[in-house]
Amino acid sequence: MPLLEVRNLRLYYQTTKGILKALDGVSFELEEGETLAVVGETGSGKSTLAKAITRVWERNVSLVDGEIYLEGEEILHMPEDRFRREIRWRKVAMVPQASMNALNPVITVGEQMVEPLVLQGVPKSEALKLAQDSLESVGLPRDVVNRYPHQLSGGMKQRVVIAMAIMARPKLLILDEPTSALDVMTQANIMNLLKELKARLKLTYIFITHDLALASELADSVAVMYAGKLAEIGSAEDMYAAPAHPYTQGLMSSMPTLRTDKQLSYIPGEVPSLIDPPKGCRFHPRCPYFANDKALKGLCDDREPPAFELKPWTGRRHLAACWLYQFKSGGL
Missing domain, CATH: 3.40.50.300 (P-loop containing nucleotide triphosphate hydrolases)
Structure with a gap:
């Protein structure tokens, strides 16, 4: 328990x-x-x-x-x-x-x-x-x-x-x-x-x-929150090595590392209003996958995603609330 x-x-x-x-x-x-x-x-x-x-x-x-x-x-x-x-x-x-x-x-x-x-x-x-x-x-x-x-x-x-x-x-x-x-x-x-x-x-x-x-x-575990909701949760090893949610990926991409030389990026836009949040996935107005994939139109901007269970590296539960994972488990 x-x-x-x-x-x-x-x-x-x-x-x-x-x-x-x-x-x-x-x-x-x-x-x-x-x-x-x-x-x-x-x-x-x-x-x-x-x-x-x-x-x-x-x-x-x-x-x-x-x-x-x-x-x-x-x-x-x-x-x-x-x-x-x-x-x-x-x-x-x-x-x-x-x-x-x-x-x-x-x-x-x-x-x-x-x-x-x-x-x-x-x-x-x-x-x-x-x-x-x-x-x-x-x-x-x-x-x-x-x-x-x-x-x-x-x-x-x-x-x-x-x-x-x-x-x-x-x-x-x-x-x-x-x-x-x-x-x-x-x-x-x-x-x-x-x-x-x-x-x-x-x-x-x-x-x-x-x-x-x-x-x-x-x-030991990391929970990523966005606009009042849990975007992703999993073991620290999974989250840092293979972030699944596009928002988590954006956060990790903005973090410099000591041992590797990587190009830092940022997440455009800002956290939406919690009084009038976007319909569907609250991250979709800032999501690069939604912007570039026509198949996600009418889905991410209309229906709120459930927490999909992914295949973890460590054996602990790894969940991501993103429509990209409705037909598959594991990373992008």
Whole structure:
């Protein structure tokens, strides 16, 4: 049984211009102890996926539907008080995007770290000791609990937020752009820390990033999102060696490599509006295959593609939502 199973997840927001379909039918599974990297352009729904799993969506949400199973138990429709008491922080925790700015500048690090546990009934003295232990586990001195955020460097603040997330030893840790706004050396140190914590604490990660090269360091599987949908998902080996979806191919083609000299390319156009997305495949207005193959006219621009199962190299499931694969499996 997978640790996490997401089935047909939808999350819509009410805006002044209409209903924004931030997530529209996303499904995947994640095994315990593995890392799923979620990649895609800005506006593809990556951070919304994290918010849906942790149930911290904005107030203007108009629809939350689907199912999310954690260790076999459905948590998306669980009563909020029970989810807060039993699931959030204890089984699922998140390191938010721009987490260096997530700390309150006028409250000590210790006070901020113990608050979630104190609200769950843990005595403050015990919570403070857990906070010190957690700081120590990410390579920070125990006395950081007495400091204010402005007294810490960017890398130290990032480590503090990671320490907050692992305090209650959750099974699943969601990392939303955990190394953004950090210099290269600090970024490398944080990645090494995440690898060490995963091995030592037996954590399962959902790693959200724009950086495909960074994702390759940590990922067992890769999910590519586009316009609120899952375009492709498979093992990291399959995705990097033989990307199947035209969008994934475009992303990989834009990434330089160290050992080969290749011509870099880009994906023309921009992510479509999630209020009025294109009919059929949402990528078809930017897809080079659709533009050059008359047989795809009236198909890609009319009918939404299901997730076709491809023949993987590694033995793991490899799925791509593209009409190119309706009569065949394997790569293009």
